[in-house]
Amino acid sequence: MSDARTLLTQAxxxxxxxxxxxxxxxxxxxxxxRRGMQQxxxxxLLAIVGTLIVEEIVEYQWILAGLVLGxxxxxxxxxxxxxxxxxxxxxxxxxxxxxxxxxxxIAEYTHHVGAGAIPRPQMAALGFEVLFGALTVTGSFMAFGxxxxxxxxxxxxxxxxxxxxxxxxxxxxxxxxxxIADPTATWAFWAMTALAFVIGVSFVLPIGGADMPVVVSxxxxxxxxxxxxxxxAIGNTVLIIAGALDGASxxxxxxxxxxxxxxxxxxxxxxxxxxxxxxxG
Amino acid sequence: MLTYxxxxxxFILAGFVGYSIITRVxxxxxxxxxxxxxxxxxxSIVGALVVAGSRxxxxxxxxxxxxxxxxxxxxxxxxxxTDRMLRMFRREEKPAELPPGEASK
Numbered sequence: 001m002s003d004a005r006t007l008l009t010q011a012x013x014x015x016x017x018x019x020x021x022x023x024x025x026x027x028x029x030x031x032x033x034r035r036g037m038q039q040x041x042x043x044x045l046l047a048i049v050g051t052l053i054v055e056e057i058v059e060y061q062w063i064l065a066g067l068v069l070g071x072x073x074x075x076x077x078x079x080x081x082x083x084x085x086x087x088x089x090x091x092x093x094x095x096x097x098x099x100x101x102x103x104x105x106i107a108e109y110t111h112h113v114g115a116g117a118i119p120r121p122q123m124a125a126l127g128f129e130v131l132f133g134a135l136t137v138t139g140s141f142m143a144f145g146x147x148x149x150x151x152x153x154x155x156x157x158x159x160x161x162x163x164x165x166x167x168x169x170x171x172x173x174x175x176x177x178x179x180i181a182d183p184t185a186t187w188a189f190w191a192m193t194a195l196a197f198v199i200g201v202s203f204v205l206p207i208g209g210a211d212m213p214v215v216v217s218x219x220x221x222x223x224x225x226x227x228x229x230x231x232x233a234i235g236n237t238v239l240i241i242a243g244a245l246d247g248a249s250x251x252x253x254x255x256x257x258x259x260x261x262x263x264x265x266x267x268x269x270x271x272x273x274x275x276x277x278x279x280x281g
Numbered sequence: 282m283l284t285y286x287x288x289x290x291x292f293i294l295a296g297f298v299g300y301s302i303i304t305r306v307x308x309x310x311x312x313x314x315x316x317x318x319x320x321x322x323x324x325s326i327v328g329a330l331v332v333a334g335s336r337x338x339x340x341x342x343x344x345x346x347x348x349x350x351x352x353x354x355x356x357x358x359x360x361x362x363t364d365r366m367l368r369m370f371r372r373e374e375k376p377a378e379l380p381p382g383e384a385s386k
Contacts, residue, residue, distance in 0.1 A: 013327075020321050021298060027314050028305045034367035037317055041360040044324065048356075051327045057334030062346040066333060070353020077354060078361025086366075090315055093359060096351040097322050103348040104328040107341040114338070121285045220318060227325045232288050234328055240288055241295040242324040248299030249318040253311060260308075 005053050012050025013238035019043025020242055024249070047238055088147035091216045094223050095140035101226040102133030102193075108233060109189055118183040125232035127176045127189070131196045133226040135172075136219050138200030143216050146209045153209025161206055162270065168199050207269065214257045214268045221250025313366045320359025326352035 019039045026036020057063070081089045105126050112118045118126070145151035175192035179185060207215055224246025231239030258265045306314050329352050333345025 016324075017295075020324075021302070023317065023321070024299070024302050024306075024314075027310050027317060028302065028307070030307075030310060030370040033310060033313065033370060034364060037313075037320075037360065037363050037367060040317070040321060041364075044320075044326075044356055044360070047324060047327055048330065051330045052334075054331065056331050058336050059334055059342075062333040062342050063330055063349055066329070066346045066349025067353050070350040071357050073350070074354035074357030074359075075361070077358035078365070081362065083366065086312060086316070086362075089358075089362065090319055093319050093355050094322075096354045097319065097325060100323075100329050100348040100352040100355075101325045103344045103351075104325065104332050107332045107337065107344040107348075108328075111335075111337040111341050121282075217315060220315060220322070223322050224318070227322050228292060230325055230328045232285070232292075234331065235284065235288070236327060237288070237291055239324055239327055240292050242321050244292050244295035245299040246318045246322040248296045249303045249314060252300065252303050253315060256308075256311070 002055055005055065009050040009054055012046045013236070016043035016047035016050075016238050017241045019046070020245060024245060085148075087213050087216055088144050091140050091144040091147060091212070091219070094216065094219050095137050095144065098133045098136035098140060098219075098223045098226060101223065101230055102130050102137060104230055105130040105133060105226075105233070106193065113184060113186060113189075120180055120183065122233055123183040124176075124180050125229045127179050127192065129226050129229035129233060130189075130193055131172055131176055132222045132229065134193050134196035135200035135203070136222045136226060138197045139204045139222075140200075140216070140219050142201055142204035143212050143219065146204075147212050147216075149209075155208045156205040161202075165199070165202050168195060168202060172196055172199060203269075211261075211263075211268045214254045214261075214265075217250050217254035217257060218269075219250070221247045221254065224248075224250055310370075313363055313370075316359065316363045316366060320355060320363055323352050323355035323359055326356060 020043055023036045023040025023043070026032040026039075051057075052063070077089065077093070109118070109126050109130070112122075112126075142151065146153050172192055172195045175188045175195065178188045179192065182188070204215060224243045226243070228240050228243025228247060231237065231241075231243055255265050258268050261268070303314070326349060329345055329348035331345075332341055333349045335345075336342065
């Protein structure tokens with residue numbers, strides 16, 4: 001019985017992966033794109049249904065509440081948002097996606113650390129997931145703020161910013177490595193998570209509003225990598241595949257967009273550091 | 282250990298497939314592509330569902346509930362808006378739709 005269930009779940013994941021790849025492939029031509037993405041939506045539905053039957057799930061009230069609330073919020077975000085507001089809508093939905101990945105990572109960590117030791121490879125994946133997830137949450141929110149213009153669009157800089165940012169990133173990676181060495185160090189986990197939230201803010205603030213689409217696309221890539229890391233942590237292939245597709249797409253697009261603006265990728269990300277704000281726009 | 286190696290295989294091959302497909306997407310469709318990959322990244326709902334339904338602890342259930350909510354927003358909103366965008370491409374190819382990187386120039 002349980003074998004049959006596992007088989008069904010895995011079949012749904014395989015089908016979903018195929019539909020996602022076909023969906024992306026359909027986007028290479030305008031006349032096939034719409035149909036292909038509808039297939040990808042079917043793939044998503046299959047993956048959700050396939051997950052609802054796994055043995056680990058024993059209660060459904062939280063799931064049902066989340067699905068209902070998410071649909072109530074998501075529906076107007078899909079149907080009402082004007083096409084001109086597309087970059088900020090994509091930015092805010094990266095925030096939701098990354099928040100989901102980080103929270104799953106935090107819940108998995110607290111559960112496993114409570115239940116005993118976490119194997120090191122799993123800890124590496126969980127840590128990566130929370131690190132990239134958390135910095136994408138705040139980074140996307142900053143990008144959203146700049147595009148929606150409730151935050152100033154000009155680069156916000158101060159002296160020694162690049163040193164602070166690089167030190168913060170090095171600190172977060174250091175904590176991540178420490179966690180791999182000692183997965184039971186909960187203080188390191190929370191410190192890394194907090195630092196990641198701060199990094200998201202401090203890396204996006206110095207980038208000008210006109211460069212935001214490149215940043216949004218890069219954050220798309222991070223959200224994908226965080227999803228992939230979730231897949232590694234909980235042993236789920238559809239997450240690994242969809243996350244890898246997303247990671248590749250976001251990365252390639254941000255490079256293409258930088259080129260379209262006659263700028264190098266590094267220049268967009270670090271151009272505001274120490275430079276006059278006129279570099280953007 | 283073998284499991285992790287196999288997972289790495291899957292990750293690299295999927296990244297390779299993604300790379301070869303995405304470099305062939307015309308600039309006209311870059312904005313829908315961003316929206317589409319955003320919708321697809323909502324696959325993290327799969328992890329969220331397990332956490333929300335597993336009765337690990339009260340904290341995990343609540344985190345799972347929030348995660349399911351966030352991911353569902355992306356599934357529902359992401360696929361609807363991608364479809365809305367692609368509906369505009371059906372008849373003739375409209376060059377009016379520029380990728381966001383260009384639109385801001």
